[in-house]
Amino acid sequence: MIYMFASHLQPNLATETPKKAPTRAGYGEGLLEAGKRDQNIVALCCDLTESTKTDAFAKEFPKRFIQIGIAEQNLASVGSGMAAMGKIPFIASYAAFSPGRNWEQIRTTIAYNNSNVKIVGAHAGISVGPDGATHQMTEDLAIMRAMPNMIVIAPADVHEARKMTLAVAKHEGPVYFRLGRSDTPTVTTPESPFTIGKAELMYSKTEGREKNIGIVVTGSLLYNALMTAVELEKEGLGVSVLHMATIKPLDTEALLKLASTHTALVTVEEHQIAGGLGSAVAEYLSGVKPTRIERVGIKDTFGQSGEPDELIAHYGMDIPAIIEAAKRLI
């Protein structure tokens, strides 16, 4: 069996257990690297410097690091003020608190001003694990996607998180990106392309197949989407996997192409099925190319304590759940 992964991905994805690393580690590396390149980059954090992986930057550039204390509302607006004076602030906390608690401050003082502030939402998604539902942010894509001027990104793995951080540092304007706490399978390589606003086709084999399923995935579940493709391939189905790292602006060109060449679509995200990637895909396609869509994600419920893999399975985002969703469309 030949699997049609994009050539820049890790080798032997279908047969070997992948290495794992958290996306937050990629952010930490990227921030340090960006900080060395541009002295206007500053980092602000709310008493979570180590766990958000802002610590390497803080250690290297202590004068460019502001410890805000446990005060996320202040975090957002101090960031806006610094941006007004030409700084490029990366403001970091857990996604449940920022943008969870300080959404209005982000709206008024960052987005409305079109301030050059980068909002780092760490510990996003249900894979936060044992901390439980209070810390499992599963609504951030929805609340940030609705905000004018805001770019919203969910990197897939440690390499992509690093490249994304470098790209975000160069981008002028407000950006929100989410990071995960737990180890995520490393799918991409340092050579894989990353461009803000551009989706990447990570797997595609549809030629000669009667029925084709397009999987649109964002962030940490890319590996699960790819393994779903492998399983469906074995059953003779055509499958493509489009990784939509940037949820806003949506890469509508890539999406329309996918919808036009596939029988139906499955969207996959570690987020509520309302308001996130699945909603964005459905909103766009409903106007230009009505398509049957199964949305894989959390179904209007809060999480609970548990290990990341247990939770991903329990809330229906593991490989069998994605396969099942795809089969419902055939």
Place this chain on the structure above:
Amino acid sequence: MRALELKANEIRQSIIEMLTAAGSGHTAGPLGMADIFTLLYFAVLKHDPKNVDWEERDRLILSNGHICPVLYATMAHAGYFPVEELLTLRKFGTRLQGHPHRQTLPGLETSSGPLGSGLSQAIGMALAERMNNPYSAKYFYCLTGDGELDEGQIWEALLLAGKEKLNNLIMIVDRNGIQIDGYTKDVMPLEPLAEKFASFNFDVQEVDGHNMRAINDAIGKAQAVYSQPSVIIAHTIAAKGVDVFERDFRWHGNPPGKGPEDRVPRDKQAEVALQKLRTLAGMIQSQDHS
């Protein structure tokens, strides 16, 4: 000082005219802060209305955005834009949004409206300036309301300013004692306010917010404080200058023509206010001013 007082009076008249034309907006706060805004824009701030992006300018951050009629009126009188444009306040297509928007009107440092975030933004600016230039001569003036101090974010910001010893930060609190639902002492008591600020490691002064010389002296002292941020609690009279509106919280969120009717009928409110201001509340009796 006399010239500044007369300028403040002109600005109050503009406030009445623009609010009346808009048919909505806040009256009490803008009238109460007219003296302080006049002093800032005509005597204190380093700024250039013809070069709004001048890097060396001081920054004025209005946190309680709803009093923006006084900001707009003062900016217009200081030469940022034509005074006639004030009559576009709150109208479709205007640069003078109901609450300030930095993107639409050059010369605004921030957008504001939702209360409590201006001090944080001023702190961010002051911190960035200190990183950029340790010998900076810029000051960051943050104006807040007193009802606004109910917001938790204010106290987060005060902690940070005290921690960072931001001596380039001067906060001015409009202590007029009113907010929408009533007197601040009833809605949410703030006293002992000076002690609260002092305990957050601020230098604290209290002044008569209508005495130009006293405000000027307080700002001069705040500029000279070296080791900590400063706050000036400016005791003001809500709706100052129109005696029949003064000290009445019902004038917080209403324009002339829609305010309380028990002292002045609605159809006379704008006219009475302008006459009070033109005659300095009846102190000038000449027919020329009637």
